[in-house]
Amino acid sequence: MLDLAREIIGTQPILAVFLAIGLGYLVGQINLGGFSLGVGAVLFVGLAIGAFAPKAQIIGPIGLTGLIMFLYGIGILYGRQFFEGMTGAAGIKYNLLALVAVVAGLVVALALGHAFGVKVGHTLGLFAGSMTSTATLQAALDVMKNSEPSIGYSVAYPFGVIGPILCIYFMTRAVQPKFSPKAQRFHMGEVTLGDTYAGRRLEEIDKELPAGVQVTMVRKAHQNIVPAPDLVLASGDGLLIIAEDEAEVAATGARLGKLEPGRIIKDHSALDYIRVFVGKANVVGIPLAQLPLPTGFPVHLLHVRRYDTDIVPTPDLMLEFGDRVGVLMPPDRKDEILKHFGDTVKATAEFSYVSLGVGMVLCWASCSG
Numbered sequence: 001m002l003d004l005a006r007e008i009i010g011t012q013p014i015l016a017v018f019l020a021i022g023l024g025y026l027v028g029q030i031n032l033g034g035f036s037l038g039v040g041a042v043l044f045v046g047l048a049i050g051a052f053a054p055k056a057q058i059i060g061p062i063g064l065t066g067l068i069m070f071l072y073g074i075g076i077l078y079g080r081q082f083f084e085g086m087t088g089a090a091g092i093k094y095n096l097l098a099l100v101a102v103v104a105g106l107v108v109a110l111a112l113g114h115a116f117g118v119k120v121g122h123t124l125g126l127f128a129g130s131m132t133s134t135a136t137l138q139a140a141l142d143v144m145k146n147s148e149p150s151i152g153y154s155v156a157y158p159f160g161v162i163g164p165i166l167c168i169y170f171m172t173r174a175v176q177p178k179f180s181p182k183a184q185r186f187h188m189g190e191v192t193l194g195d196t197y198a199g200r201r202l203e204e205i206d207k208e209l210p211a212g213v214q215v216t217m218v219r220k221a222h223q224n225i226v227p228a229p230d231l232v233l234a235s236g237d238g239l240l241i242i243a244e245d246e247a248e249v250a251a252t253g254a255r256l257g258k259l260e261p262g263r264i265i266k267d268h269s270a271l272d273y274i275r276v277f278v279g280k281a282n283v284v285g286i287p288l289a290q291l292p293l294p295t296g297f298p299v300h301l302l303h304v305r306r307y308d309t310d311i312v313p314t315p316d317l318m319l320e321f322g323d324r325v326g327v328l329m330p331p332d333r334k335d336e337i338l339k340h341f342g343d344t345v346k347a348t349a350e351f352s353y354v355s356l357g358v359g360m361v362l363c364w365a366s367c368s369g
Contacts, residue, residue: 010055010298011174013062020046035169040161042288047158064364069133072359081283096368102131107310120144125152128230132160186303186312190264191239194257202228213243215330217271219264224271226328242303244312244346252334272331273302278323279342289315297333302326 024042037044050056058066075082085091104129109228112124121144128136140149197205206215206229215227219238225231233239235282239256243249247313252261278284283291293299305324311317319325327337 006053006055008151009053010051013057016049016056017058017066017086022048023049030351035166039161040165043158043161049345049365058220065300068364072356075359104263106137119148121146121148122152125149125154126156127152129153129156130160130163146308164279186242186244186310187246188242189199189240189247189253189259191253192257192260192263193235193237193239195235197233197256198235201229202227202231205233209241209252210243210248213241213248214313215243216240216300217264219267223269224264224267226271226300235360238263242265242312253259268297269333270330271298271328273336274327274329274334274337275305276325276327276337276341278319278321278325279344280340284321285320285343287316287318288313291319294333295331296334297336298328299333299337300328 009019020042023043025039027045028036028038028041030036030041068144072361083259085095108122109123109127109130112118113120120128121140124140124144125137125148128140128149137153140153141147149162181335200216202218206268209215215239217258218225218227218231218233220231220234238260241249241252241253250259286292291301301313303326304317304319305326306322325341327341329337
């Protein structure tokens, strides 16, 4: 039975590929004490399949297609960040640091290889595999004119995958950093401003509020208005505040004045609330602090609902396709807000075959060249 399975897998490359994908994703979901390999398990399942059926191999077109799709997918996911890193001041600094680290790593690898009598070709392959860099392997193959780099690459590549996974796992276990949750419920409260903060600008009060508390609407002279940094507040003005923690809402209300629900939310005459479905590409992947909004009338984002959870709209939060955004705007401007964000589910399901075709051609040219 085992010999038959080896024969089938060894003579059917497409079967071997999808067997590795399916079993790999299944193994990657296994969680042991908070540790799981995720998609990285596909690699190790593939190695296991190769050990079980030595005749199994991925013929040229299938392997090349997989590499092209991998590069294309990386470009789609991180293309914007790549070009921002190439042009931004912070990105240039980080790229220079990465260049120094790579050059230093190569020098150390060659020195250690020479000290232990490892061939240069094997050392270059080990270096490329430790970074899981196929491009570096190709450069090493072009320089050495033999298959030695491939041997070193095949040895080091699995460790290049599992090494960072284990490092992150053990470091987070040791340091136990507190990451802000990507999604959380938010709580809301209406505050009547006391005499202590009367005559002060909103931006001054904002600086004194806890980090998780935001002012999203102001009621002044019996009318709701969008908060502005230079707005001067008076005793008795209303503030609509939101926070991730309900206790922070209560504490902030007591600090600014007193909580009095009903004054702001019930009035829709000047500002109304609408929940819009994000369906346009030009508002996706941009920090809210830089998000272009319609001009000519007051607009303010109250919250973002992603999947089944409401998220406080922090300046660095980026919208995704399918998000539902709570927007405050004049009642007669709803159509403009709907048009600005798209408000259609269709966009999230559309697929650009033009983009796929051109992108795959460019990736193929880079891989085969």
